[in-house]
Amino acid sequence: MSAGGVFGNDNVLRVNITDSLRTRRALSLVSWQVHTLCDEFLFETIYITEHKHIHPLVKLLHRCADSGLSRGWWCRQLFLDIGAPHNHWSSGRRDLWGLLPACPRIVDLHCDLRLKNLRHRRRWHNTRYGLSNHMTMTIANTVGPNLRLLEFGERVSLNLDTAMFLLSHLPHLELCRLLCLKAPWPVEEDSGSVDSEDERLSSDHWEGKSNGSGVEPDTALEGVATLSDRVRLPSLRLLHLNTFVPVVSKWELPKLEEVLLALTRNYGENLCLAVILKGLTPHASHITHLTYEDGPCIDVWVVAAHLPALKYFAFGNSQFDLDSSLPRPQENLHTIVINRRPAFEREMSKLLLNIAHHVKTNMLPALQQIRLVGMDYGEQYIQEHIESFQSYGIHLSA
Incomplete structure (x- = not known):
C-alpha cells in the first residue's frame, strides 16, 4: 500500500x-x-x-x-x-x-x-x-x-x-x-x-x-x-512503524511527510485512535501521506481531519468505520487507496457510498482518484460506482 x-x-x-x-x-x-x-x-x-x-x-x-x-x-x-x-x-x-x-x-x-x-x-x-x-x-x-x-x-x-x-x-x-x-x-x-x-x-x-x-x-x-527527547531526525521524510507508538509525538521530525503505521487489533477502537492522534498531531502540518496498514476499525475521517496537509490516504476496508464522517472539508486530499480484505465484500459498497456522500457535500473538494488494491472482489462491487464518481471528475479503479 x-x-x-x-x-x-x-x-x-x-x-x-x-x-x-x-x-x-x-x-x-x-x-x-x-x-x-x-x-x-x-x-x-x-x-x-x-x-x-x-x-x-x-x-x-x-x-x-x-x-x-x-x-x-x-x-x-x-x-x-x-x-x-x-x-x-x-x-x-x-x-x-x-x-x-x-x-x-x-x-x-x-x-x-x-x-x-x-x-x-x-x-x-x-x-x-x-x-x-x-x-x-x-x-x-x-x-x-x-x-x-x-x-x-x-x-x-x-x-x-x-x-x-x-x-x-x-x-x-x-x-x-x-x-x-x-x-x-x-x-x-x-x-x-x-x-x-x-x-x-x-x-x-x-x-x-x-x-x-x-x-x-x-x-x-x-x-x-x-530517550524520546534525544530523537532528533531533521531529514526524516518517511516513517514506517509496526507497532506505532504515541511517543512519536515527542520526536523532532520537521520534514516528516509520509507515515505508514499499524497497531494490534487488541487495542480496540478508542485506544487505537488515541494512540494515532497522539503520535501524529504534533507533526500534522507537514504530513502529506498516511497509510493505516492494519489495526482495529476506527473513525478514519477523524484522523484525516487532524492532518490538514494530507494529500494521500490509504487504509483497509476492514479498518473503516462506516459511520465515520469528516467534521470539516479536507482541502488537499486528492488520492484515496483502499486495501480490500477477505470477508469484507459487503462493506465495500457502503464504504464507497460514504466517500461519495463526502464528495457530494463538498467535503473532499480536491479528490481526484480512488484506487482499490488487495483482494479482487469482482467488478460487480465497483461497477455501479464508477459512473457516479466520474460525474464528479473522480477516477475509480481497481
Whole structure:
C-alpha cells in the first residue's frame, strides 16, 4: 500500500536494483582489467539473497584492491533479503555476520529475513529475531553518522528503547522502516485515553514463541531510560512503524511527510485512535501521506481531519468505520487507496457510498482518484460506482 507515496513502490525499487546488478556483473566479466577498474562501481550495491554467500563475501570485502582500499569501502547500499536464519542468528545478530564492519560507509541498510517455504512458515511462524546490543552499537557508531535509509523487516525485532537509542544516533536518516517494533502497552498519559475493556497482550504476543529454535530474545540496551527527547531526525521524510507508538509525538521530525503505521487489533477502537492522534498531531502540518496498514476499525475521517496537509490516504476496508464522517472539508486530499480484505465484500459498497456522500457535500473538494488494491472482489462491487464518481471528475479503479 506504499505505492504512490513519497518514496514510491518498494517492489519497483528492488526490481531496479536487481536489473542494475545484472549490468554490473556483465561488465565485470568483460576482462580482468575492466573488473579491476570497476571495483567502486561493482561493490556500490550489495544484494544478498542466500545465507551461504555471506561468509565468502565478507572475506572478499575485506580484501584490498589496487587502490589500497578494501572492497567493502565502496559499498553504499546493503540489502540482506535472505531466508530466516533460524539457528544461525546467534552469530548474525551481533553484526550481520561481519557485514557491518566490512562495509563502514553504507548509507542504505535493509535487513529482511523471510520464511521462504510452507514448511518454514508453519514451524517458525511466531519466531522473531531480535537485534543485540552489540549490533545496535555497531550501527550507531560505524554507519550511523551517514545512514540515510534504515529498514528492518517484520521478523527483525527491536524493543522501543533500543529503537530510540538507535534513531538518536542517525542524524541524516531520511527513511525509517521498523516493521517489528515491540512497544509496551500505552498508558493513559501516553495515549490520552484508555479503553478499560481492551484485552492486555501477553508477552508471547510481543516476543513471538521460540518453538524451540534457540533464537535469542531481543534485549534493551542497559541503562537506557526514556530517550524520546534525544530523537532528533531533521531529514526524516518517511516513517514506517509496526507497532506505532504515541511517543512519536515527542520526536523532532520537521520534514516528516509520509507515515505508514499499524497497531494490534487488541487495542480496540478508542485506544487505537488515541494512540494515532497522539503520535501524529504534533507533526500534522507537514504530513502529506498516511497509510493505516492494519489495526482495529476506527473513525478514519477523524484522523484525516487532524492532518490538514494530507494529500494521500490509504487504509483497509476492514479498518473503516462506516459511520465515520469528516467534521470539516479536507482541502488537499486528492488520492484515496483502499486495501480490500477477505470477508469484507459487503462493506465495500457502503464504504464507497460514504466517500461519495463526502464528495457530494463538498467535503473532499480536491479528490481526484480512488484506487482499490488487495483482494479482487469482482467488478460487480465497483461497477455501479464508477459512473457516479466520474460525474464528479473522480477516477475509480481497481
